[in-house]
Amino acid sequence: EYLRDPQMGYDAVDRGEAEFLLVMNPTRMEQVRACTAAGEKMPQKSTDFYPKVISGLVMMPVGVEERL
Numbered sequence: 001e002y003l004r005d006p007q008m009g010y011d012a013v014d015r016g017e018a019e020f021l022l023v024m025n026p027t028r029m030e031q032v033r034a035c036t037a038a039g040e041k042m043p044q045k046s047t048d049f050y051p052k053v054i055s056g057l058v059m060m061p062v063g064v065e066e067r068l
Contacts, residue, residue, distance in 0.1 A: 004050055 003009050009021040027046045035042050062068065
């Protein structure tokens with residue numbers, strides 16, 4: 001099970017609801033940039049940023065010839 005909050009995982013182990021907990025370091029922005037520059041895809045959940053930004057708030061179509 002994927003959890004955003006490690007404390008929930010620690011609690012589940014303490015209660016005997018889970019046998020172990022694997023806590024990983026977050027992905028650094030330079031890793032995301034390097035992967036993007038290489039045209040590669042990041043592994044699932046490696047770029048799970050939270051809280052989520054409303055997509056319409058930060059994304060809009062921009063034509064090739066448009067300047068912002």
